[in-house]
Amino acid sequence: MGEDIKRILIVDDEEDLCEILQFNLESEGYQTEVAYSAEEALQKDLRRFNLLLLDVMMGGMSGFKLIDIIRNDRKVDVPVIFLTAKSAEDDLLTGFDLGADDYITKPYSLKELIARVKVALKRSIAVSNNDQNELQFKQMILNLETKRLVIDGQMVELTLKEFQILRLLFENKNKIYSRDEILEIIWGDSVVVTNRTVDVNITRLRKKLKQYGECLKNRAGIGYYFETLQ
Structure with a gap:
């Protein structure tokens, strides 16, 4: 598999939704993996991925707690898009303050999600191309x-x-x-x-x-x- 193929980790405890996301993202040429909990996601080498699709409300550790660990404890800067039914402004600001790149409320269209995935990945590539340290x-x-x-x-x-x-x-x-x-x-x-x-x-x-x-x-x-x- 070519090095330019982008890897996306889906973190959500809804198995049916994960299956739908995997099918559609892989149809767009992305490589995907799934973690059905935040705890399972933390067992993976998160630096291998180009993007995380992360649910907020899961059994056990929340998505907010997970991104806090990813950003502040592990210092991993992989782009993160939250997928959640929560839409209050305070919840949105919490997600962004913790380091999310985007926030999509359920239900959402798959076309919109894929479009936002492309934007997040494009923005990430542009940042990584700067050679000044x-x-x-x-x-x-x-x-x-x-x-x-x-x-x-x-x-x-x-x-x-x-x-x-x-x-x-x-x-x-x-x-x-x-x-x-x-x-x-x-x-x-x-x-x-x-x-x-x-x-x-x-x-x-x-x-x-x-x-x-x-x-x-x-x-x-x-x-x-x-x-x-x-």
């Missing part, structure tokens, strides 16, 4: 490979979305991005994410950046940008 400004260093931020020699924990937003603005200093542009670049075409999500992530970033937080500027009515301190 570090971005640095004074005593602030953002490692693009490990996705870690170091300020004055101290590690600063970032969620995946915080990292992606900081990287976008850091790589393109002084260029203004509107909230809609940030949503499109970071979250793709997901219709469940609002401008408030961008503001929440920027506010958290400013606090985590300490003295460099003032570099994250907001031009009223236009958007956000990273400005070099004078």
Whole structure:
């Protein structure tokens, strides 16, 4: 099997749904595996996969807990799309804050799911094609490979979305991005994410950046940008 074939792990305790997803994704040329619980998923080498399709409400460990372990304990940055019947805004924000790339509420169309899978994989490939390993400004260093931020020699924990937003603005200093542009670049075409999500992530970033937080500027009515301190 060619190296360019993308591997997708489906994590859901509904066996019938997993079978349908496998059939349709494999019909699109993807290689799939299934884990019927979060605990089973953790037994796998998650770095082998290009994408996780992850249910939130499962017996035993929840999908939210699983992604928290994946992102924060194991430091695995494989793209994650949540599949869930939960649709409240707080639930959506929780998923994104924990590092999800997209969020699809049940019931959903298979065409929509496959379209979002393609967007998530395309975005992931674009990020991995950048050969530069570090971005640095004074005593602030953002490692693009490990996705870690170091300020004055101290590690600063970032969620995946915080990292992606900081990287976008850091790589393109002084260029203004509107909230809609940030949503499109970071979250793709997901219709469940609002401008408030961008503001929440920027506010958290400013606090985590300490003295460099003032570099994250907001031009009223236009958007956000990273400005070099004078």
